[in-house]
Amino acid sequence: MRSLRRVATAVALTLGLLLPASAAFAHEERPVTFPDGSGSVPVRRTGEPDLLVCKNDRADFGRRIAGFPPDLRRRNLELFERCQEKGYRHLQEAVDRVDRPGTTIAILPGVYLEEPSQPGPTGDCANLNARWSSWGYQILSYEQQKQCPHNQNLVAILGIKNLQIEGTGAKPTDVIIDAQYKKLNAIRADTSNGIYFRNFTAQRTTFNSLYILATDGFVIDTMLTRWNDEYGFLTFASDHGLYTDCESHGNGDSGIYPGSASDINDGRGHDVPRYSIEIRRCKSYQNMVGYSGTAGDSVYVHDNEFYDNMGGASMDSAFAGHPGLPQNHARFERNRIHDNNQDYYRYVADGTCAKPAAERGYERGVVCPQIGMPRGTGIVTAGGNWNVFRDNWIWGHESAAFDLLAVPAFIRGEESWDKQFDTSHHNLYEGNHLGVTPEGADRPNGAGVSWDGQGTGNCWQRGIGPSTPWALPACGSAGPSRILGEPVKLAKSYLCNDYSVGERRLPAGCEWYGSTGLARVEVQLALATSLVLGLIAILLQLRRLRSRAGLAVTFAGLAGLTLDVFGAAHTYTPLPAAALALMGVWWIGAGWLWLGRGGPAGARAGRPAGGRAFGWFTAVLGALALADAFDKAVMMIPLLPLGPGWIRGLLAGVWTLWAIVLLAPKPRRTAAAARVEEVPA
Numbered sequence: 001m002r003s004l005r006r007v008a009t010a011v012a013l014t015l016g017l018l019l020p021a022s023a024a025f026a027h028e029e030r031p032v033t034f035p036d037g038s039g040s041v042p043v044r045r046t047g048e049p050d051l052l053v054c055k056n057d058r059a060d061f062g063r064r065i066a067g068f069p070p071d072l073r074r075r076n077l078e079l080f081e082r083c084q085e086k087g088y089r090h091l092q093e094a095v096d097r098v099d100r101p102g103t104t105i106a107i108l109p110g111v112y113l114e115e116p117s118q119p120g121p122t123g124d125c126a127n128l129n130a131r132w133s134s135w136g137y138q139i140l141s142y143e144q145q146k147q148c149p150h151n152q153n154l155v156a157i158l159g160i161k162n163l164q165i166e167g168t169g170a171k172p173t174d175v176i177i178d179a180q181y182k183k184l185n186a187i188r189a190d191t192s193n194g195i196y197f198r199n200f201t202a203q204r205t206t207f208n209s210l211y212i213l214a215t216d217g218f219v220i221d222t223m224l225t226r227w228n229d230e231y232g233f234l235t236f237a238s239d240h241g242l243y244t245d246c247e248s249h250g251n252g253d254s255g256i257y258p259g260s261a262s263d264i265n266d267g268r269g270h271d272v273p274r275y276s277i278e279i280r281r282c283k284s285y286q287n288m289v290g291y292s293g294t295a296g297d298s299v300y301v302h303d304n305e306f307y308d309n310m311g312g313a314s315m316d317s318a319f320a321g322h323p324g325l326p327q328n329h330a331r332f333e334r335n336r337i338h339d340n341n342q343d344y345y346r347y348v349a350d351g352t353c354a355k356p357a358a359e360r361g362y363e364r365g366v367v368c369p370q371i372g373m374p375r376g377t378g379i380v381t382a383g384g385n386w387n388v389f390r391d392n393w394i395w396g397h398e399s400a401a402f403d404l405l406a407v408p409a410f411i412r413g414e415e416s417w418d419k420q421f422d423t424s425h426h427n428l429y430e431g432n433h434l435g436v437t438p439e440g441a442d443r444p445n446g447a448g449v450s451w452d453g454q455g456t457g458n459c460w461q462r463g464i465g466p467s468t469p470w471a472l473p474a475c476g477s478a479g480p481s482r483i484l485g486e487p488v489k490l491a492k493s494y495l496c497n498d499y500s501v502g503e504r505r506l507p508a509g510c511e512w513y514g515s516t517g518l519a520r521v522e523v524q525l526a527l528a529t530s531l532v533l534g535l536i537a538i539l540l541q542l543r544r545l546r547s548r549a550g551l552a553v554t555f556a557g558l559a560g561l562t563l564d565v566f567g568a569a570h571t572y573t574p575l576p577a578a579a580l581a582l583m584g585v586w587w588i589g590a591g592w593l594w595l596g597r598g599g600p601a602g603a604r605a606g607r608p609a610g611g612r613a614f615g616w617f618t619a620v621l622g623a624l625a626l627a628d629a630f631d632k633a634v635m636m637i638p639l640l641p642l643g644p645g646w647i648r649g650l651l652a653g654v655w656t657l658w659a660i661v662l663l664a665p666k667p668r669r670t671a672a673a674a675r676v677e678e679v680p681a
Contacts, residue, residue, distance in 0.1 A: 027230070027259060027294070028133040028321055030141055032214045032237040034262045035193075039216030039240045041278075042194045045164055049106035051094040052087035054080055057110075064109040068170045076168055080108055090114050091165070091177065092155050101161040107200055109167070109174040117150040118182055125151055137184055137207070145190060152184035154205075160192050167200030172224040172247070175200035181357040185211045186225075193217045203227050206357050208234045209248075216240055226250045227362040230370055231257045232287070237323055238262065241277040248284045252368045252501075254292035254314075255284030263297040263324035270388060270428060272329060275300040283307075288344060288369040289314050289380075290337070295324035302333040310344055310367075310375045312337035312394070317383030317423050320413040326423045327384040332392055338443070339396040341376045344369050345513050348501055372499030374403060374512050376446065383407025383423035393433045395443035399450070400467075400572070401434045405493060406454035406485055421483045424455030430475055434465060447572035452485025452493075453636070453643050466572040469632040480636040486645055488522055495521055517569060526568035530561035532656060537561070537586065539663045545593045553593065557586025577633035580625045587622025591615045614658055621655050624648040 055061065058080075065076045088094045092114055094105045120126075125148035130138040137152060149156030155177065157163065167175030177200065179186040186202040188211045189195045195212065198221040202209035209225035212218050212235040219241070225232035225248045232248030232255040235241055239262035248255030262276035276298040283305045284290035290306030291313040293299060306312040313335075317326035344367040347353050352360055353368035360366050374380060376398035381387060382405055394401040406424035409416065435444040448465035449472060451458070459475035460467075469486075473479030484490070496510040506513040509521030518524065534557075541554040560582025567575035595615035628644035631637050637644070 027234070027236070027253075027257075027319070028135065028139055029213065029236060030139055032260075032323065034237055034260075034323060035214065035216035035239045037216065037239055037262065037264060039193050041240045041242050042162065042164075042196045042217050042219050044166075044196060044198065044219070044221065045102075045104055047104070049079075049104045049166075051097060051103065051105045052079060052083035052108065053089070053091050053094045053105060053112070054083035054087050054108035055089060055110040055112075056084070061109065064169075064174060072170055076108060079106060079168060083108060090116060092117050092150075095155065095157055095160070095163075098160050098163060101163075101194070103160075103162075104164040104166065107165065107167050107175045109169045111176045111178055113178055113180065114154045117154050118180075119150075121148055121151045124148075135207075142190065145188075150183070152207075153188040154179045154183040154185065155187045157187065157189040157192050157195065159190070160195075162194035163189075163192060164196040164198070165200075166196075166198040169199065172199055172201045172222060177202045179203070179205045179209075181206055184208070187211065188213070189215060189218070191215060195219075197221065197223055199223070201225070204358075204362070205229065207231070210234070212236070212238055212241070214238065218242070219244070220246050222246065224248070225255070228252065229357055229368065231255075232284070233257065234259065235277065236260050239264070239276045243277070243279040243282055245280075246282040248282075249286040250362050250365075250367060251287040252370045253287070254289045255287045255309075256282060256291045258293045258296050258299050260295040260322045260324045261293065261297045261299050263295070263328070265298045265329040265386075266324075268329070268386070270386060270426070272298065274298075275329075275331065278302075279304060285309060286342070286365065286367065288367060288371075289373060290340065292316070293327070293330070294319045295322040295327050296330055297324045297327060298329045300331045300333075301335060302331075303335065305336045305338075307336070307338050307340060308342060309340045310342045310369065311373050311380055312340040312378045312397075314373065314380040314382065315384050315387070316381070317407045318411050320411075322412075325412050326407075326409075327381075328386045330384065331388045331390075332379065333388075333390050335392045336438070337378045337392060337394045338437070340378065341396070341398045342367070343375060343514065345375075345506055348504055349506060349513075351504065353501055354504060368501055370501055372497050372507075372510075372512060374399060374450075374496075377401075377403045377450075378445065379403070381405070381424075381427060383411075384427060385423060385425045387427045389427070389429045389432060391431045391433070393436075393438055395433075395435055395437055395445060397445040399445075400447040401432070401445045401464075402429060402448065402460075403450045404455075404458065405450075405452040405489070421454070424452075424458065426457035427455070428458075428475065429460045429464070431461060432464075450571075452489040453480075454482050454485035456481040468571050468576075469636065470574060470577060471631070471633055471635050473636060478638060480638055480640065482636075482643060483641045484643075484646065486643055487649055488525070488645075491525075492522055520569070522571075523565065523568045526565045530565050533583075533652075534558055534561050536656065536659045536663065537590075540590055540594075540659070543663060545590060547593070549589070550593055553586050553589030556582045556589070560584075560586060574633060577629045580629035580632070584622045584625030584629060587625060588619050589622075591617070591619030591622060594618060611662075614662060617651075617655060617658070621648065621651050624651065 184207040186209045190213045194217045196219045201224040205228045208231040215238045217240040220243045222245045227250040230253040232251045234257045237260045265272040279301045285308045289311040290309045296315040378394040378401040380403040409419035449467035460472040498507045537557045560579045563579035
């Protein structure tokens with residue numbers, strides 16, 4: 001078993017050499033460690049604000065509050081008068097005046113461009129010694145952020161404790177912090193324990209609207225973020241966090257991203273004492289993906305709605321530089337995840353995303369996807385462990401409700417042998433409502449599950465619908481333990497990840513980017529394989545198996561090879577397993593018929609030497625094909641560290657070469673050569 005794992009690791013590492021370098025990072029940040037966990041989720045303060053932020057235009061302010069309820073309108077008028085005397089015109093000015101923990105800043109209705117923060121860096125700030133990321137910005141240390149807070153941030157909150165910032169409008173869009181695509185982040189809260197944001201909008205950045213980093217204790221309450229190159233809300237290496245009643249749309253990565261949440265449950269099973277971040281009652285739509293989290297550890301996601309994205313939600317272990325990898329212990333419950341079928345890759349293909357950010361049209365619905373991902377999927381888990389998906393409503397997806405695939409450790413920069421297979425284990429799917437709305441309307445998904453087959457302890461509820469493989473381990477069963485996923489699925493994942501928004505590179509042959517039918521790489525591979533094997537089947541029939549029985553097994557083989565092409569195009573059907581079964585019948589039948597005509601007597605009659613070995617090899621290959629069909633359609637065979645498809649695929653290559661040698665026409669001896677051979681020695 002140890003040697004087999006080493007072989008599998010070598011295969012994985014070899015495939016890793018093919019992985020495009022552009023997939024190395026999704027979000028790059030300075031090295032950070034998790035908080036010590038001594039904090040707590042902050043509680044909103046309702047007393048009088050300590051600092052006020054407003055604009056000067058009284059007429060504009062009056063128009064903005066005209067439709068407010070009477071009490072709220074009076075309250076805002078009162079605060080406006082106070083703000084004119086003792087307030088600030090920019091949020092950053094108020095932040096800079098905070099002199100003690102527990103300060104509350106109130107922002108009155110208006111649009112805040114933060115003009116003093118807009119200019120680019122000058123002097124020493126223009127020449128900071130810091131590495132440039134692959135995404136085009138510098139990775140600044142905390143000290144450099146303090147030294148030059150507006151190199152990247154419109155509003156910088158650095159090291160301030162227990163600060164509350166709240167808009168005083170009737171809804172979040174009454175107060176807008178607008179970066180106008182001039183800064184990486186609209187608001188950055190860095191090492192600011194106890195931060196509380198409520199009731200305003202942040203928008204239009206070249207990275208992220210609201211960014212919370214290395215913070216123990218934060219709340220994002222009734223906030224809106226929109227129209228960013230990458231993220232709406234991003235929290236990173238933080239603990240004791242709460243997203244509640246938030247909204248995000250128009251982002252090139254995800255609306256909600258709790259990346260590298262504090263890894264407090266590492267080493268535990270499904271029962272955990274607490275979660276590091278809770279996300280509830282939020283809406284995320286018209287993004288590349290509604291929710292995502294590289295190393296999204298110990299996140300409790302419930303009662304949210306993710307819709308009209310390219311994908312509903314994802315968590316992964318696929319990007320280096322994120323503490324807490326591999327991802328573990330997310331819990332999704334009672335979420336509504338539906339209709340995530342958008343095709344935003346068209347804006348990459350037509351050149352829209354090559355324009356400057358301000359000219360792309362984000363406000364009109366353009367989204368520029370930052371990474372490659374499978375479109376039309378409810379929840380993607382790319383290398384996660386001990387996740388729970390329970391009682392979610394998932395409907396209206398063109399591809400699948402769930403997608404589970406493993407990610408070897410070398411993808412995240414770890415090459416230790418013992419870590420290569422440490423993802424895609426113990427994920428639990430139970431009690432979910434698939435293909436139907438909460439109101440009872442039928443809105444089917446293309447399939448229930450797409451799984452590459454790798455991992456231990458993964459299980460699914462009964463009645464999940466079409467899936468690949470067709471047979472899935474049920475919860476409560478022992479289930480399989482595979483160290484590598486299916487070869488075709490692995491090859492497809494590597495191909496499809498060769499995507500670059502900056503280089504306008506969309507891999508050909510991948511359905512993620514719109515390829516259909518014969519344009520899909522798996523269909524092309526199946527067609528090429530079937531043509532080669534089909535030619536061999538016909539030659540076997542004409543030259544070696546000329547009998548009714550031979551004709552019957554040849555017909556079965558050709559039917560199986562034809563079905564294999566259709567099965568590659570229609571993955572979530574019984575066709576792939578039926579194709580394998582027919583091919584198995586062909587190989588077994590051909591092997592036995594060959595054995596009946598091979599051996600020494602067959603060699604003397606002009607049949608090729610080695611016939612018996614070839615016959616037995618053919619029959620064994622047929623048995624493996626039948627086992628592969630059973631594995632995919634009936635039950636995944638336990639105790640196998642690799643699926644039968646791996647062994648069958650490797651042996652089929654050897655068999656093809658062997659058959660070509662045996663079936664190749666032999667050169668005819670000339671009469672002169674025959675006479676020479678007859679001359680006695």
